[in-house]
Amino acid sequence: MSDVPDNTAVRVALWRAMHVQLDAAPHVFEDEIGLRIAAPEPGWRDRPDMDPAGTSRLRAAVAARARFIEELLAEQVEGGVTQYVVLGAGLDTFAQRRPEFASRLRVFEIDQPATQGWKRRRLDELGYGVPEWLRLVPVDFEAGESWVERLVAAGFDPGSRAVVVSTGVSMYLSEEATSATLRQIVGLAPGSTLAMTFLLPADLVDAADRPALEASQQGARASGTPFVSFYTPEQMLTLAREAGFSGVRHVSGRSHTERYFADRADGLAPSTGEDLLLAMT
Numbered sequence: 001m002s003d004v005p006d007n008t009a010v011r012v013a014l015w016r017a018m019h020v021q022l023d024a025a026p027h028v029f030e031d032e033i034g035l036r037i038a039a040p041e042p043g044w045r046d047r048p049d050m051d052p053a054g055t056s057r058l059r060a061a062v063a064a065r066a067r068f069i070e071e072l073l074a075e076q077v078e079g080g081v082t083q084y085v086v087l088g089a090g091l092d093t094f095a096q097r098r099p100e101f102a103s104r105l106r107v108f109e110i111d112q113p114a115t116q117g118w119k120r121r122r123l124d125e126l127g128y129g130v131p132e133w134l135r136l137v138p139v140d141f142e143a144g145e146s147w148v149e150r151l152v153a154a155g156f157d158p159g160s161r162a163v164v165v166s167t168g169v170s171m172y173l174s175e176e177a178t179s180a181t182l183r184q185i186v187g188l189a190p191g192s193t194l195a196m197t198f199l200l201p202a203d204l205v206d207a208a209d210r211p212a213l214e215a216s217q218q219g220a221r222a223s224g225t226p227f228v229s230f231y232t233p234e235q236m237l238t239l240a241r242e243a244g245f246s247g248v249r250h251v252s253g254r255s256h257t258e259r260y261f262a263d264r265a266d267g268l269a270p271s272t273g274e275d276l277l278l279a280m281t
Contacts, residue, residue, distance in 0.1 A: 006115045007223045009090025010038045011049060012168060015059035016066065018045075022052055023268055028260045029063035033093040037122045049219055058212055061270035064256035068276070069165055069195055070094065074101075076163045076193055082106060083162035085151065087181070088169040090115065095134045096123070103133050108156055110147050113138035148184050161189045166196045171227040172220075175239070178229065182243035185281070192281045194245070197274050201230045205273040213273050233275055240279045251276035 013034030020027050044050060073084060082105055086092050089109035095102045109116070116138040123130055130136060135154045139147045152158055164185055170178050185194050205213055217227050231239075233250040240248040253276070257269045 005038065005118050006090055006112070008168065008220070008225065009111075009115060010040065012062055013038050013091040013093075014040060014044065014050060015055060015062045018050065018052070018055070019059045019063045023056070023060070024264075024266045027063070028060070029067045031066070031093055031097060033096045034091040036126060037091055037093070037119065039122070049215075054212065054215075056268060057209065057271035058216075060261065060268050061253060061256070061274060064253075064260050064270045065167055065197060065274070065276070067260060068251070068256065069167065070098075072193070072195055072278075073163050073165075076161075077101075077105065081161045081163055081193075083156060083160055084108065085156070085162055085164045086110065087147070087164065087166040089136075090168075091119065095131070096128050099131075103131065106133055106135070106155065108135045108137055108151055108154060110137045110139055110151065113140055148187070158187075159189055161191045162193075164188070164192065164194045166194070168197060170196060170231075171199045171229055172225055173229060175229055179239055179243060182240055182245070182279075185279075186244040188281055190281050194240075194277070194279045194281075196236075196277045196279075198231045198236050198277060199227065199229070200273050200275060201232060204232065206271075209271040209273055212271060236275075236277050240277055245279040245281060247280040249278040251278055 013031075016029065016031040017035035020030050020032055045052070049055070084094075084105050085108045086094075087110050089111045092109060095107055111119075116136050120130060120136055137147075137150050137154045139145050139150050141147070148158075156162070166181070173181070182194075185192070202210055202213060220226050233252070237248050237250055253270060253272055253274050261269045
C-alpha cells in the first residue's frame, strides 16, 4: 500500500488550523504546521466536515485537549521525565512547533506504517526533517506487532519514566484492545503518566452537541473506521484500575471551558462528548 495520511489525523490538523484562522484571539492552541503538512486540496474549507459554524465547538475541543496535554507534559518534564510517547500520533506537531522544548526529551511517535511513511516524507519536503531526538515508530497493529517492543527497539528506555498520550484513538478500539493497551502501559517504569481521551455515550453528551457527534460517527463509518467504543467516566476509571494503575483521575471535557474559554467575547466553547483519563503507574 502506498503511503497515505489517515483521514482522521488530517481532519484534526485542519481543525487546529481553523481555530487559529477563524476564531478570535486569544487562541487556546496555535498550530498551522499541521495544515502545512497535510497540504489539502484547494477549497478544503468547503468540505462538509470543515463547515466554519458547524465545527466551531469541535475545533475548540480539539484545541483545548492539545493545550491540556502539552501543559501536562511540561509539568512532568519539570519533575524529571525525559521521554514522551504519542500513541496514534497522526499529524502531531509538537516537535516542529516547540523544538526548544521537545529537544530536551526523547519523543516517540507511534502510528501505522503508511501514515508514518507519508509524514516522514512531508517533514523532509518542508525542511523539518526528523532530528535525532524524534523517533517515528511504525507499528503494524493489524499484523499483531507489539508497539512496546517496537518502542524499545527505537531507543525507548523502559526503566525510565515517561508521559504516554493517546488522543482520539480509544473510540476506534474494542474494550479488549483498550484494556490490553492499558496493561502494557502499566508495565512501564513506576511514576509514568498516561493521558487517554475517550468518547462518552450519547446520553451524557449535551443535546446541542449530539448532531455533531452523530455526523462524526457517520463520517467515521463512511471512511471505514467506525467508532466502536464509548465509555462513562466510571467505566474508563474501572478499566484503568483493573489494568493495575495505582492512581487514576477523570478530567471532564467540560472543565476545559472554564480553564481555557472563560470570559471570551465570542462565546466560543468546546463541545462535550470527549473526556480524559489520567493514570499513573
